[in-house]
Amino acid sequence: MISSNVVIVVAISYMALLFGVAALADRQVARGQFGWLKSPLVYTLSLSVYCTGWTFYGAVGSAVRNGLEFAAIYIGPTLLFVGWFWLLRKLVRVGRSQRITSIADLVSSRYGKSNDLAVIVTLLAVISSTPYIALQLQSLTISYTALTGIATSPGQSPVYISFWFAVGLAGFTILFGTRNVDVNERHHGVVTAIAFEAVVKLFALLAVGVFVVYGLADGPADIFSRAPPDILQTDRIFGARWITLNMLSAMAIITLPRMFHVLVVENVDERHLATAAWAFPLYLFLISLFVIPIGIAGLSVLPAGSNPDMFVLTVPLSGGHTGLALVAYLGGLSAATSMVIVSAIALSTMVSNHIVVPIWLRLRENSNKTSGDVRGVLLASRRVSIAVIIGLGFLYFRLTGGSEALASIGLIAFAGLAQIIPPLMAGLFWRGANRNGAAMGMIIGSIIWIYTLFLPSFGGGFLISADTIANGLFGWEALKPRALFGLTGLDPLVHAVFWSLALNILTLIFVSLATTPNELERLQSALFIDAMRKGYDATTPALGRTAASEDLYTLAQRILGTDRAYAFFLKSAAEQGLEKGLPDPSNAFIRDFERELAGSVGSASAHAMVSQIAGGGTVSVDDLMNIADETAQILQYSQQLEAQSKVLEDTAEKLRTANAQLTEIGEQKDLFLSHVSHELRTPMTSIRSFAEILRETPDISHPDAQKFVSIIDTESHRLTRLLDEILDLSFLESGRAEWTLIPVSLGDVIQRARQNVAALDGGDRLKFELPKDLSQVMVTADPDRSSQVLINLFTNVLKYGSADAPTITVTTSRGDSYVHLNVHDDGPGIGADDRARVFEKFTRLASKDLAGSAGLGLPISREIMRNMGGDLQLLSEGPGTTFRATFKTV
Template sequence: MLSTTLVISVAFSYLLLLFAIAYSADRAASKGRSWINNPWVYALSMAVYCTAWTYFGSVGRAANSGVWFLPIYLGPTLAMILGWLVIRKIIRIAKTYHITSIADFIASRYGKSQRLAQLVTIITLIGIIPYVALQLKAIANGYQLLTTSLNSSPLRSAHWWQDSTFYLALLLAGFTIIFGARHLDSNERHEGMVAAIAFESIIKIIAFIVVGIFVTYYLFNGFGDIFKKAQALNILQGLFNFNTATNPLAHIQWFSLVFLSMLSVILLPRQFQVMVVESTDEHHLKRAVWVFPLYLLIINIFVLPIALAGLLTFGLGQGNPDQFVLSLPLHSGHEWIALIVFIGGFSAATGMVIVEATAVSTMVCNDLIMPWLLKSSTFGLHKRNNLTRLLLWIRRVAILVLLLLGYSYFKLAGDAYALVSIGLISFAAVAQFAPAFFGGMYWKGGTERGAWGGLLIGFAMWVYTLMLPSLAKSGWVSTSFITSGPLGIEWLKPEQFLGLTGLDNLTHALFWSLWLNTAVYVGLSLWQRPSAREASQALLFVDVFKRKPHAAPVFWQGQANAQDLINLLERFLGVARSRSSLKAYAARYHLTLDSLTADAQLVHFVETQLAGAIGSASARTMIASVVQEEPLELEDVMRILEEASQLRAYSKALEEKSLSLEKATAELRTANEQLKSLDRLKDDFMSSVTHELRTPLTSIRALTELMLDDPQMEWEQREQFMGIILSEAERLGRLVNQVLDMAKIEGGHAEWHTTDVDMKAIINQAATSMSASFKEKGVLLQLAMPDTVMILKADADRLLQVMLNLLSNALKFVPAQTGLVTVTLSDDPTGITVAVQDNGMGIAPEQQALVFEKFRQVNVGTQQGTGLGLPISRQIIEHFGGRMGLRSELGQGACFSFFLPRI
């Protein structure tokens, strides 16, 4: 038993921490650094799906019926598999048309129908209030269990003002008001709230894992141990199979639970709020669709062990299974663990209440109260200039009232049946939205009449077959109408409607309500053609991916005054906010605020902005009150659509044309660049050639002049000079030949005499002709060749030229007397490889790429070459489809090699 002060102060500190997180997130967002703009936070915020009903109730469900707690989590996994397709479409529609609640979504789709929005809101309210009550009850029960000894009978406080749950409800209302309705946002986004919810999701999963590990591995010896003990006591009997003998329709029940939770994970107001309204970027969905199911999987791993451990510890039928997570650690005297568990459950409950209250308050304000206020003249709304404060106050009061209603329900229902089974009953209520919601997203034929009729009959059937019986079982209504039918009419029995027996209550109710709902929706939709407004909204919703947001056609015609529209916007959004959004609008069409024309586009823009603040149906009414509209006929819708698609085709053609122009320009530019660089290369080549020619010419001329000027010159001196002149003349000749050669090869005019070539013979021939030079410098030439090599098709003279060039190059760079040049010849089926390795100084890495360029001589001191040998050699090798390369390191010698393929 823990002291009440301790539990209350821990819970209160937790709320303060939540407050601090939400506050900091809001601060960060106002500075432009969004905390929630990432897929992980988005996925965690989706986990608001796991409420106290999950946290405490899953174990209870597992203890009573084994695996039957699982369908509630398998359904969302299925929904998330299609999430990237379906939820993304919902997000896109909601963001494009500033839709901020599920009521608004359905109403907007069916021609912005006011009565549809009201009906959806009322269904939500009736379905959700007990669910909120359930959360308060979970906290209250947990608190009671922690602070009273296990065996004492629960005490109920006599008066509401002595009840801590009442103050908790007020506290939660305050928190929700601060973060859910502090300021008006035209997109209804709440950074702080989402950050707090994501944090709560982390807390509740950690707390649940802590108690799971504690029970499974501390109180027991792991999964196997618990299951073995349970088996020994025969507890497992009937928990882990479907018992189709006793319940022949178990598989239908299983399917309906999976199906129901699959719909609920999208249609519950809090899920719609966090997944759609609070979405910052639809791409976050890509990560969230698998993180969220993973979260559900992890939080469920320990459910069965805890349930069985509870049954083993307290005995079958003893103790409240819904409280096992708390009573197990308490029973073994680990009160701190119990406190952690309580905080986890507290976070699950508060998270649900905060988001649900925010979402429902938006719906109540926009769809129930505003339309009524706008219609009635007693409040003089038409005279008020700024309505933003009024809007906020309506929402704040709605939040408070919702929490108080939840509290009252909790006080009235207490431990009654109505509260225990309420989770699934709430799911079944919001599932009634499914036909109108999904039908509206994918079927253009659905009409307002059909959606209205379907929702009404579905809701009525839900009340009759599920809600009323649950109230009767709580003792509020006489149960006689369940057992013998209303007024004794047997076939109207709510749990065996029209004599349908065999199904459990939930499946029975779900079948009748959804079947009639869908049938009426489709039937009435097909009864009459959709009106122009319905048809136009259907087009905008169903085809939302076909157009860019600002390219959608605008279905409106009439006369309007720009100033009237601006005034209207300022009344509901405030001057500053409407100014800035109008400025953004004007900028998009290259206009200024003063030059705005009141065309259909502007009317549509103002209406969309208003819809974000007061809902699309109210926005429609307000717009209609300040403009002169011409009624839209179905033909007008078709005409506007036609025009829009023509415009689209036209702009597409333009886009294509400009694209192809751009492409042509780019091609021309690269061609030009190529030409320029070729020109530069030619210039470089010319200047290099002249430079190379001038050096030998200068020395020939200087020596000749010397000899002419001095007739008395010694013969030996003269002979030496003439020797230099001869070698310089030879160099000149070689240079000219090589330049010509190069030009021929590059120009494609070279003559090639392709014959059968034996590479071995060529290497031998080159070695022989170079042997004198090698001997003279004292350099050793080694040949390493196999006995036979394949015969190639090539030009023998050219290859000899390449070999001579490589050998003389190597000779130039090796040291005299100690030099060593090795020629290696090898072949494989693809071709032959020749490598010439020297032991000279090597070539630095940065120069290696340069040696194959024309006139680039690697700096080797006195040694002179033409700088054309290697480029020519490479051209020759490449002509025969081979490649030439160099491998070298400074000080390690160089190895030139080439590969010639077999042709």
């Protein structure tokens, strides 16, 4: 036994030393000298806050009671760290990029910054941590009593001892954790102290272990030979409970508020994880190495009925090794205090950020006060929270009377915090998970956990009676806390974990599928799920920033672009009467600013962003910048879409035009075919009709027969000519006609045409007046085709000219590279209405006394002239008709 005064002095001195370590580290950081503070080793050691008084003392107790079961508590975390690349890396990445301050903040942030979710997680964390803190108080108390011999039996330790431990821890935590308000929630001093404690508790446990193996026994073989037969028994261990323990302990690494705090919030460099991936499992291995030997030694050297939870202390004490016992006590003290300190800091951050500050802000809003010291409120709320959290632990300890063994109390906490896992994992990996699903799942899971595990742990002393625990609520079998819905035969822990997680997950899935997330949730979900897509940036600023005009300006730049943001802030500053610098973030300015942003991102998003910055919300500015970046990407994407749809529209417009042209061409073609049909059927009608007459009228007179045969002959020629013209025109229009363009005199061309017409006419009805020098006018043309044009023009005069002896007057006029040949007749002329139609196909302007052309002569003639580089026009001057043929000169 050691005098209680000595123990108290040693304990207080040790705590003072810790405080000194923390203060030193903080001072170094303040000077900007991080040095080894930022090493992965410190990070790894700080993770050992996982190993609490429960681990330090309780592992041996657990090993003595349940054999190898205690190893599950180390195997789960080891597996998680070995596989750090898949889950922990993403968690830390998200935590850093989103400036997460706690696990409540993480869940809230993922689901659209819902404060309701943060409150649920915070309450769950506080309730879960209460038994856990009680556990530390218990271990501190019974280790103190074991060391000093004050109390004779565990579980009846004087209340005042645990009370003073609680007070001392609260005071110490407040001193440690709330000396100042760090917006980013990083505590280098605390982390350093925790790392120091990690070394102390490992050293202490190893020292006791080495003493046991090599002091009390003659090495490992000797100590294991003394083992009772059932301590290494495995048959009863590896079952549902063992798997559940592994699962729970792995999940606890993430969900325990203190673990999340050191793992994610205090992480200064993502790459430290790679070191922790092997170093932390190694630490766990070392700290569990001597658990079994110490247990075996306790069973062999101590009297039967000794508390195995205290073997770490009582084994050295029994041999009179008070120094070693004191070292072991300091190890246990380190384990318990580090847990309480970090837990209390993490929980108080959650309580003040998600519960106290929102309420305080709402109250302030109502009182219409514009000024208020947020820092003061934050500090006060955190200090009170720490006191309340540790106070709750003390209360739990008092209510349960420390009746349960250490390990089982810790497992209650694990199971409660496991309720955060479904929304967390879904948040990182399932895009469809939404706020409603997360909230409903956690609420239902928590209620099940409280009813089946937490409340029964009081043994009927709190809220539900022993009778309810035994027989179910209202005596209903189905509501038995340890056999819910008739599920019997399971270990209470497995039973509670099964029902709470199963219903939690199912609710999350179904509610998420049945409800739709809001915009902010969608954005956040994308940021979380796609967290690994962006590369890791070690230079991400470690410090959060307070909201100010600078932040608003940065936000504006990202959304409005630099020029617009600059112009807007300049204008606003001028309106406030400021000559230079940024405008004051007055209410009016913020209102204008929000409106300006709303033009780019919509009013809801603008309001969310601006109110987060301007309202001093719990979300860091960088979160908002992420939203802004995301929004910018969405805007850019929609602009691309817009551009694409414009291209499509243009294409559609072109298609419409092409279609209209095709339709027009199709209509022209139909009209053409209709004309051709008409022109072919007309001569065929005469031919067929007269052929029938000749065949069916045997008594026809000879003159009639001769006349009819002559008509058939004429109409046959007409038919042939028509076909020739149609073919000729389509040939010309197709551009496949071959041209012999040679120098030729207009005199020759006209001469040939006159001879042809005279032959057709069968006489010399046409009179010509020609210029004398016509044979000297040389043009480049196809002689045959040129004559064809003139023949057509002359024949038209014959057909449509009214005079018995029409006169054609030909004149020429020359230009630089062309010659106009004007063919004028003294006929009746063409009416103004018909002028436009003369070059249309199948247009016949007068009656067909002279059956002949189908109305293709002029279109063919113009096509010929154009193909030879000239043209054919109808001149409007009357009287008579004048066609102008334009030739290219030589």
